[in-house]
Amino acid sequence: MSGLLRIIVQRLLLGLVTLFVVSIIIFVAVNALPGDFAEAILGQGATEEAVTAIREQLGLNQNAFTRYATWLGGAVRGDLGVPLSQALFAGNFGTTATGTDVITVVDQIIPRLKNTLFLAGVSAAIAVPLAVTLGVLTALYRNSAFDKAMNVSTLSAISSPEFFIAYILILFLAVLNPVFPSLSNIFPGMEFSERLNRTMLPALTLTLAVTAQMMRMTRAAIINLLASPYIEMARLKGLSPMRVIVKHALPNALAPIITVIALNLAFLVTGVVVVEVVFVYPGIGQLFVDSVKIRDIPVVQACCLIFAAVYILLNLTADILSIISNPRLRHPK
Amino acid sequence: MSQLTRRGLLKAGVAAGVLSATGMPLMAAPKKGGRLRLGIAGANTSDSWDGRTHSDSFMIMCAHGAVFDCLTEVGADGQLKGELAESWEASADAKTWTFKLRQGVTFHSGKPFGADDVIASLEMHTAEGAKSAAKPIVSAISEMKKVSDHEIQMTLEAGNADFPFLLSDYHILMFPAGEIDEAIAAGNGTGLYSVESFDPGVRFVGKRVASHYKGDDAGHFDEIEVIAINDSSARMNALMTGQVDAVNRVDVKTEALLKANPNVNIFEVTGNQHYTLPMLTGTAPFNDLNVRKALKHAINRQEMVDKILQGHGKVANDHPIGPANQYFAEDIEQNDFDLDKAKFYLKEAGLTELNVDLSAANAAFSGAIDAAQLYQASAKGAGININVVQEPDDGYWSNVWLKKPWCACYWSGRATEDWMFSTAYETGVPWNDTGWENARFQELLLTARAELDSAKRKEMYTEMQMLCSAEGGTVVPMYANYVDAHSTKLANTGTIGNVFQMDSSRLMERWWFA
Numbered sequence: 152m153s154g155l156l157r158i159i160v161q162r163l164l165l166g167l168v169t170l171f172v173v174s175i176i177i178f179v180a181v182n183a184l185p186g187d188f189a190e191a192i193l194g195q196g197a198t199e200e201a202v203t204a205i206r207e208q209l210g211l212n213q214n215a216f217t218r219y220a221t222w223l224g225g226a227v228r229g230d231l232g233v234p235l236s237q238a239l240f241a242g243n244f245g246t247t248a249t250g251t252d253v254i255t256v257v258d259q260i261i262p263r264l265k266n267t268l269f270l271a272g273v274s275a276a277i278a279v280p281l282a283v284t285l286g287v288l289t290a291l292y293r294n295s296a297f298d299k300a301m302n303v304s305t306l307s308a309i310s311s312p313e314f315f316i317a318y319i320l321i322l323f324l325a326v327l328n329p330v331f332p333s334l335s336n337i338f339p340g341m342e343f344s345e346r347l348n349r350t351m352l353p354a355l356t357l358t359l360a361v362t363a364q365m366m367r368m369t370r371a372a373i374i375n376l377l378a379s380p381y382i383e384m385a386r387l388k389g390l391s392p393m394r395v396i397v398k399h400a401l402p403n404a405l406a407p408i409i410t411v412i413a414l415n416l417a418f419l420v421t422g423v424v425v426v427e428v429v430f431v432y433p434g435i436g437q438l439f440v441d442s443v444k445i446r447d448i449p450v451v452q453a454c455c456l457i458f459a460a461v462y463i464l465l466n467l468t469a470d471i472l473s474i475i476s477n478p479r480l481r482h483p484k
Numbered sequence: 485m486s487q488l489t490r491r492g493l494l495k496a497g498v499a500a501g502v503l504s505a506t507g508m509p510l511m512a513a514p515k516k517g518g519r520l521r522l523g524i525a526g527a528n529t530s531d532s533w534d535g536r537t538h539s540d541s542f543m544i545m546c547a548h549g550a551v552f553d554c555l556t557e558v559g560a561d562g563q564l565k566g567e568l569a570e571s572w573e574a575s576a577d578a579k580t581w582t583f584k585l586r587q588g589v590t591f592h593s594g595k596p597f598g599a600d601d602v603i604a605s606l607e608m609h610t611a612e613g614a615k616s617a618a619k620p621i622v623s624a625i626s627e628m629k630k631v632s633d634h635e636i637q638m639t640l641e642a643g644n645a646d647f648p649f650l651l652s653d654y655h656i657l658m659f660p661a662g663e664i665d666e667a668i669a670a671g672n673g674t675g676l677y678s679v680e681s682f683d684p685g686v687r688f689v690g691k692r693v694a695s696h697y698k699g700d701d702a703g704h705f706d707e708i709e710v711i712a713i714n715d716s717s718a719r720m721n722a723l724m725t726g727q728v729d730a731v732n733r734v735d736v737k738t739e740a741l742l743k744a745n746p747n748v749n750i751f752e753v754t755g756n757q758h759y760t761l762p763m764l765t766g767t768a769p770f771n772d773l774n775v776r777k778a779l780k781h782a783i784n785r786q787e788m789v790d791k792i793l794q795g796h797g798k799v800a801n802d803h804p805i806g807p808a809n810q811y812f813a814e815d816i817e818q819n820d821f822d823l824d825k826a827k828f829y830l831k832e833a834g835l836t837e838l839n840v841d842l843s844a845a846n847a848a849f850s851g852a853i854d855a856a857q858l859y860q861a862s863a864k865g866a867g868i869n870i871n872v873v874q875e876p877d878d879g880y881w882s883n884v885w886l887k888k889p890w891c892a893c894y895w896s897g898r899a900t901e902d903w904m905f906s907t908a909y910e911t912g913v914p915w916n917d918t919g920w921e922n923a924r925f926q927e928l929l930l931t932a933r934a935e936l937d938s939a940k941r942k943e944m945y946t947e948m949q950m951l952c953s954a955e956g957g958t959v960v961p962m963y964a965n966y967v968d969a970h971s972t973k974l975a976n977t978g979t980i981g982n983v984f985q986m987d988s989s990r991l992m993e994r995w996w997f998a
Contacts, residue, residue: 237530
């Protein structure tokens with residue numbers, strides 16, 4: 152297993168490098184946005200003096216490199232800083248942004264991240280079993296009417312923009328047949344069943360957005376293997392087609408399926424922005440949009456870093472699981 | 485109507501909604517109870533209970549409309565009444581004001597409310613380094629003297645007849661002295677609803693205070709839940725599917741869908757919110773009064789109301805005073821769409837043709853670019869070629885407004901004439917977005933400010949509106965209505981405030997479940 156451990160450490164370190172590069176890209180991109188926090192927050196009141204005063208107070212007038220270095224220095228120590236908006240309010244009391252009762256970026260993000268993870272969890276709990284089952288079934292009945300119907304419907308779902316799917320679901324499941332609420336405003340202290348009920352529509356939207364890829368990959372991976380000699384052997388033994396696929400083909404097709412599942416799980420966390428806005432779901436995507444709107448750079452950067460980290464970690468997990476699931480990779484010669 | 489019986493009149497009146505408008509007591513007494521759920525746009529993760537920072541509808545509704553109180557309040561009928569102040573009187577020069585405060589009022593924390601709280605709350609706005617939109621109001625107070633626990637005397641630097649009106653501003657909330665930081669953190673005010681939970685940019689839940697000085701006349705709901713829904717489709721959906729009882733900022737594009745729903749009513753008022761096209765009067769060609777007049781006659785205002793606001797507005801007359809102002813002069817001469825007049829003034833300016841740039845972005849107001857293009861089309865007939873310059877939304881207020889010779893802009897309006905004029909029309913103030921200077925206007929502004937006689941003030945403010953309309957540097961095409969919607973489960977008195985949206989943001993206080 153030491154080989155595996157080495158790979159994990161190596162990949163984690165590489166992940167850190169990627170994060171660092173991502174942080175630079177984020178910083179440059181956010182700085183390239185026209186307008187800044189001072190202008191966004193002041194709106195019509197953005198006279199030159201007011202803008203200058205706020206920039207000075209928040210250190211926005213320092214050069215980009217200094218700001219980046221300060222931020223990165225904090226981030227390495229786990230301190231993602233204080234949202235500019237909070238720092239501005241703290242200034243209103245004549246106190247500084249370093250006091251203990253100031254809301255930090257971390258304070259702001261954690262509850263939102265939990266909500267997003269909950270949504271991702273619910274979606275995954277629906278999407279993954281659904282996609283794998285459909286994949287197995289379509290492989291089993293390949294080229295049948297069922298296979299074609301499934302392919303057409305899942306591919307149509309993935310080809311439509313999420314907000315469109317979201318509105319279609321709202322129309323059919325909230326407006327015409329009030330099954331689920333169209334408003335997913337979950338909050339702490341809500342009963343689990345109610346929370347689940349309110350999360351259902353965004354979860355279904357995400358499910359429709361990710362099912363196709365996982366299903367198609369499962370189907371393709373299995374069909375690929377069906378020409379292998381051991382499958383033929385199993386068939387000749389007289390096993391039922393279902394048993395051939397589930398017992399003999401599926402375990403050997405796991406590696407690509409796991410990879411694509413991991414990628415889609417990452418999408419469930421990072422691709423929620425639009426879905427959260429449509430359903431008013433208080434997750435990290437909504438926070439991200441709100442923060443971009445007012446150019447609250449520390450929050451935007453922290454959100455991006457979290458998104459990047461999720462991608463990297465899930466990819467890593469996928470690789471490790473593929474290695475574990477494949478004895479040939481586990482014991483390289 | 486010869487066979488009019490009392491019963492018949494009541495029936496007809498109810499059907500037409502006539503009686504409710506005349507204020508006759510036809511509705512049963514408001515019913516108590518229930519949990520009101522609102523879907524409100526204009527929420528930010530940066531929201532807090534600090535009244536100085538409030539500028540968007542979510543916090544104005546929650547703080548000004550539920551948790552906190554001001555000294556004075558503009559009633560639904562537009563009349564000023566006391567909120568935490570019981571009564572007030574001014575010296576003859578309108579410089580010294582004495583306010584008697586309501587007795588027996590307590591904050592949600594249990595602390596009694598008194599004169600010290602007023603002083604501390606007002607001083608918040610002028611504190612060192614503080615940023616408050618109400619700073620100009622408060623910094624005009626040169627001295628605050630506590631006469632007794634429930635009486636306070638304020639001396640102004642110069643007379644201001646509107647001073648009590650200004651204190652109804654939603655920024656000037658009353659906080660408990662000595663614990664203002666804590667009150668801002670927890671939301672501790674004297675309002676009808678105390679804070680149960682507050683998640684900035686997400687949700688606010690309030691609970692009716694058990695015994696409140698406003699008594700049974702206000703605050704009919706047991707609980708209120710204000711949900712932040714910035715996305716307009718999501719907000720409309722929430723109302724259509726009955727997950728909220730009322731929403732603000734109806735998207736006029738999807739209005740037909742709301743109207744088709746029998747469980748939803750749209751309610752709208754024309755307030756002071758208006759869209760403007762300010763010209764820098766120090767820059768050619770706008771320094772020529774005749775050019776300005778030509779432009780004012782080359783715009784088809786009604787078309788703009790119909791096409792940009794989808795009819796949810798009213799034609800304006802190139803001055804910033806609106807129907808929610810006390811001395812709104814509705815009957816002065818309207819600058820009409822008349823290409824002959826436009827040509828005439830152009831000729832007076834010695835021109836046969838005029839080429840001007842109009843800078844616009846939808847950051848100025850929703851539909852500003854379309855409005856500029858309509859203007860371009862309507863002005864063409866008078867030989868005026870308007871070149872519409874599309875500006876980026878970002879940085880619009882710092883790079884375009886006050887900088888480009890002619891641009892689009894909006895104003896939410898102000899509660900008083902003086903406040904509006906002195907914000908954007910007085911000579912030399914930073915937001916005078918046209919740089920317009922007029923000696924007579926300036927003289928009237930200063931005289932009217934200190935005048936307590938209402939009839940004289942009306943006369944002066946009317947003349948000022950006429951001056952703006954005839955000579956000012958701003959084209960004001962239209963007033964934009966506040967368009968909101970509610971479920972038919974809700975009822976109100978029939979009089980809806982027009983200072984701000986959602987019944988002047990006091991829906992939670994004034995409405996009830998039918």
